[in-house]
Amino acid sequence: MKILVAVKRVVDYNIKVRVKPDGSDVDIAGVKMGVNPFDENAIEEALRLKEQGKATEVIAVSFGSTANHDVLRHALAMGADRAILVESAEKLQSLGVAKLLKAVVLREQANLIILGKQSIDDDAGQMGQILAALLDYPQATFASTIKLDGNEAIVTREVDGGTETIALDLPAVITADLRLNEPRFVKLPNLMMARKKPIESINASELGLDIQPRLTLLKVNEPPVRKPGIKVNSVEELVSKLRAHEGIQL
Amino acid sequence: MKTLILAEHNGKELSPAVQQAVTAAQFWQAPIDLLVAGGNDAILQTAASIQGVTRVIHANAAHLAHPLAEDIANLVVSLAEDYQVILASHSSYSRNVLPRVSALLDVAMISNALTIQADNTYTRSCYAGNVHYVVQSIDKTQVLTIHGSNFAAASLGANTEIINIDAPAAFTKTRWVSETHNLSHRPALSSAKIVISGGRSLGSAEKFEEVLSPLAAKLGAALGATRAAVDAGYAPNDIQVGQTGVVVAPELYFAIGVSGAVQHTYGMKDSKIIVAINQDPDAPIFQVADYGLVADLFDVVPKLTEEVNSRN
Ligand SMILES: Cc1cc2nc3c(=O)[nH]c(=O)nc-3n(C[C@H](O)[C@H](O)[C@H](O)COP(=O)(O)OP(=O)(O)OC[C@H]3O[C@@H](n4cnc5c(N)ncnc54)[C@H](O)[C@@H]3O)c2cc1C
Ligand SMILES: Nc1ncnc2c1ncn2[C@@H]1O[C@H](COP(=O)(O)O)[C@@H](O)[C@H]1O
Numbered sequence: 001m002k003i004l005v006a007v008k009r010v011v012d013y014n015i016k017v018r019v020k021p022d023g024s025d026v027d028i029a030g031v032k033m034g035v036n037p038f039d040e041n042a043i044e045e046a047l048r049l050k051e052q053g054k055a056t057e058v059i060a061v062s063f064g065s066t067a068n069h070d071v072l073r074h075a076l077a078m079g080a081d082r083a084i085l086v087e088s089a090e091k092l093q094s095l096g097v098a099k100l101l102k103a104v105v106l107r108e109q110a111n112l113i114i115l116g117k118q119s120i121d122d123d124a125g126q127m128g129q130i131l132a133a134l135l136d137y138p139q140a141t142f143a144s145t146i147k148l149d150g151n152e153a154i155v156t157r158e159v160d161g162g163t164e165t166i167a168l169d170l171p172a173v174i175t176a177d178l179r180l181n182e183p184r185f186v187k188l189p190n191l192m193m194a195r196k197k198p199i200e201s202i203n204a205s206e207l208g209l210d211i212q213p214r215l216t217l218l219k220v221n222e223p224p225v226r227k228p229g230i231k232v233n234s235v236e237e238l239v240s241k242l243r244a245h246e247g248i249q250l
Numbered sequence: 251m252k253t254l255i256l257a258e259h260n261g262k263e264l265s266p267a268v269q270q271a272v273t274a275a276q277f278w279q280a281p282i283d284l285l286v287a288g289g290n291d292a293i294l295q296t297a298a299s300i301q302g303v304t305r306v307i308h309a310n311a312a313h314l315a316h317p318l319a320e321d322i323a324n325l326v327v328s329l330a331e332d333y334q335v336i337l338a339s340h341s342s343y344s345r346n347v348l349p350r351v352s353a354l355l356d357v358a359m360i361s362n363a364l365t366i367q368a369d370n371t372y373t374r375s376c377y378a379g380n381v382h383y384v385v386q387s388i389d390k391t392q393v394l395t396i397h398g399s400n401f402a403a404a405s406l407g408a409n410t411e412i413i414n415i416d417a418p419a420a421f422t423k424t425r426w427v428s429e430t431h432n433l434s435h436r437p438a439l440s441s442a443k444i445v446i447s448g449g450r451s452l453g454s455a456e457k458f459e460e461v462l463s464p465l466a467a468k469l470g471a472a473l474g475a476t477r478a479a480v481d482a483g484y485a486p487n488d489i490q491v492g493q494t495g496v497v498v499a500p501e502l503y504f505a506i507g508v509s510g511a512v513q514h515t516y517g518m519k520d521s522k523i524i525v526a527i528n529q530d531p532d533a534p535i536f537q538v539a540d541y542g543l544v545a546d547l548f549d550v551v552p553k554l555t556e557e558v559n560s561r562n
Contacts, residue, residue: 016377016380095356128349129347130352138424139320154427159488167427168424177494179487215358216388221381223380226519229524230540231543232543236557238543241541242502250469
C-alpha cells in the first residue's frame with residue numbers, strides 16, 4: 001500500500017510577513033521558508049503507518065518551483081521513500097494544485113493521501129476536500145487519530161464542540177490536524193543522505209490540465225492595527241476602567 | 251439567479267451563525283434559499299423564522315442523521331444549477347463540505363471572507379491574519395464561507411415557506427461511527443459575549459478549571475484556551491482559540507497567562523475589548539490588549555473574581 005503526502009513550502013510560522021510597498025503581494029524575498037507545519041504531521045503519520053507495517057511506501061509530492069526541493073528533502077530526511085516535484089512556471093491556486101495532485105495519485109496508484117488540514121500562508125483549508133471530490137474518494141478532514149484496518153481507515157476528527165469518528169473505504173483522503181502526532185526531528189546525517197536522493201520532476205504543463213488561476217489578486221493590505229492600550233496597576237483599576245465602558249456590566 | 255445558504259445545525263438547534271450568513275447573502279440582492287439537511291422540527295421552525303429568507307428547503311433522508319461531507323456536498327451540488335452564490339458561515343462543518351462542493355462545480359472557493367464587495371470581490375485574511383488579500387473571482391458560481399462575526403445577525407420573526415425535497419442516494423464509502431461532545435454548561439465559545447482564555451501558564455487541567463471557572467461562572471463567560479494549554483491537556487481541543495482553532499470576537503476577551511503568539515491573536519484580535527493578564531511586561535499579548543495588567547495570574551484572577559458582580 002502506498003501513501004502519498006502533499007508537502008507545501010511556506011514562510012516559517014515564526015515570521016511576520018510584510019506587504020510590498022505597492023500592495024501587489026507579500027514580500028517574501030529572503031524570508032525563511034519551511035514545510036507547512038500540518039504537512040509535517042502528515043509525513044509523520046505516513047511514516048508511522050509504514051513502521052506499523054500498514055504501508056509499503058511513502059511518497060512526498062510538492063507543487064511549485066525547484067525551490068520546493070528543500071521541503072521535499074526534509075520529507076526524505078524524515079523518512080519518505082521518494083519525492084516528486086510537479087513544476088509549474090505559473091502561480092498555482094488550490095483547484096489547479098488539486099487537479100495536478102489527482103494526476104499524481106492516479107499515476108502512483110496511491111491508496112491513502114494525507115495532506116495538512118490547512119496551509120499557514122493562504123489559510124485556505126480546502127485542498128484535501130477538493131482532491132477527494134475530484135477523485136470521488138471518501139474524505140476525513142482535521143484528523144487527530146488514524147487507524148488502518150484492512151481496507152478501511154478509522155479516523156477521529158476534531159470538530160466544533162467535540163470529535164467525530166468515521167470509517168472510510170480506501171482509497172481515501174485524510175487531512176492532518178496538529179494533534180495527530182508529534183513530528184520527529186530530522187537528524188543531520190539523514191539530511192545529508194536526503195541530499196543525495198533524487199527528486200523526480202514532472203512538468204505541470206505536460207499533464208494537460210486546466211490549472212489557470214480562478215482568483216485574481218487585486219490588492220494586499222496590512223490589516224488595521226488595534227489602537228494601543230494602557231497598562232493598569234491593580235485589579236480595582238482594571239474593573240473600574242472596564243465598568244466605564246458602555247455595555248459592559250461587571 | 252438565487253443565493254443558497256447551507257444551514258448548519260447540530261441535530262437539535264440551528265446554528266446562530268446562519269443568521270449572519272443571511273445578512274451576508276443579502277449583499278447579492280437575490281432571493282435567498284436556506285438548505286437544511288436532516289434536522290428536526292425546532293431547527294426548521296428557527297430557519298423559517300429568519301427574516302430575509304425566501305424559502306427553506308428541507309432535505310430529509312436516513313443517511314443525513316449524521317451529516318457526512320460527501321452526502322451534504324452531493325445534495326448541494328444537486329441543487330446548484332439554480333444558484334449563483336452558495337455560502338455558509340465558516341465552521342468545521344462548512345469547511346468540510348464546501349470545498350468539496352466547489353471542486354464538483356469546478357470553481358474556486360473563497361474561505362472565510364471578511365468582506366463582500368461588488369463584482370465577486372472579497373477580502374480574506376492570510377498568514378494568520380497578518381495580511382489581508384483582496385481577491386476577485388472569475389467563476390460563474392460563487393462558493394464561499396463568511397467570517398460570521400463580521401456580519402450582523404438577521405433578525406427572527408418571519409414565517410417562511412418550507413419545501414421538502416429528496417436527497418441524492420448515500421455515498422456509502424464513508425460511514426459515521428461515533429461522536430463525542432465536550433459538554434459544557436457555559437455559553438458556546440463562538441457566540442459568547444465574554445470569553446476568558448487561559449494559557450500554558452495555568453499549569454494543569456485542575457488549575458485551569460479552579461482558577462478560571464469561578465470567574466467564567468460569575469460573568470456568564472465561555473472559556474477558551476491556547477494551543478499550548480490544549481496540547482498539554484489542560485483544556486479540550488474544541489476551545490482552542492486561534493488560527494487553527496476557533497475565531498471569536500466577543501464584547502470582552504480576557505487573555506490570562508497567554509503570551510500572544512500571532513496564531514493565537516488571529517483568533518481574538520477582533521474582540522471589542524481585550525484584557526491581558528501576564529507577569530511578563532514584554533509579552534506580545536500587551537500589543538493587542540486595551541488593558542494590560544502585569545501580575546501573577548494566580549494572585550489577581552481570584553481577586554478579579556471577587557471584585558466583579560455576578561451577572562446571573
Ligand atoms: C501551525 C501552528 C498553528 C498554531 N495555532 C494556534 C492556535 O490556533 N491557537 C493558539 O493559541 N496557538 C496556536 N499555535 C501555537 C502558538 O504559536 C503558541 O505556541 C501558543 O499560542 C502559546 O501558548 P501560551 O500563550 O499558552 O504559552 P506560552 O507561549 O508558553 O506563554 C505563556 C505565558 O504565560 C505567562 N505566564 C507564566 N506564568 C504566569 C503567571 N503565573 N501569571 C501570569 N502570566 C504567566 C508567560 O509570561 C507567557 O507569556 C500554533 C502554532 C503553529 C506552529
Ligand atoms: N503547492 C502545494 N504543494 C504541496 N502541497 C500543497 C500545496 N498546496 C496545498 N498543499 C497541501 O494541501 C494542504 C491544505 O492546503 P490549503 O487548502 O491550501 O490550506 C496543505 O497542508 C498541503 O498538504
